[in-house]
Amino acid sequence: MSQRNRVSYVQPAEPAFLSRFKERVGYREGPTVETKMKNQLQQMEES
Template sequence: MSKKTQVSYVPPAEPAFLSRLKREVGYREGPTVETKREQLPAPEEDCESGSDKEDEQPQVVVLKKGDLTPEEVMKIKQEIKDASKSGKY
C-alpha cells in the first residue's frame, strides 16, 4: 500500500492577530462540516396525522349549498383515518 492513500489535511495555527481580534469582538465558531452531518432529533409530538393542528388546517369556505362544512371535513378525515387503521386504504 502506498503512502499516497494516507493523505490528510492539517490546518495551520491561527495567527496571533486573528486570535486577538476574535477575542476582542467576541467571535464564536460557527457550525462545522461534522456538526452539519449530525442527525436531527426526532420531533417530540405525534406526526402520524401530518399537520393537523387546528391553526395549520386549511380554511374552509362555504360559498354555495353543497360545499363541505368544517364538521363534514373532520368527519371524512376521521373515516379515512379509521379505514387506514383497518387496512382498507
C-alpha cells in the same frame, strides 16, 4: 501503494493577531459540517 495516494491535510495554527482580534470583537465559530450532520441525525431519530 504509491506515496502519491497518501494525501493528508494538517490545519496550521491560527496566528496570534487573529486570535486577539476575534477575542476583541466577540467572534464565535459557526456550525461545522460534523455538527450539522449530528443535528440532522438527531432530528431523524426523534421523528
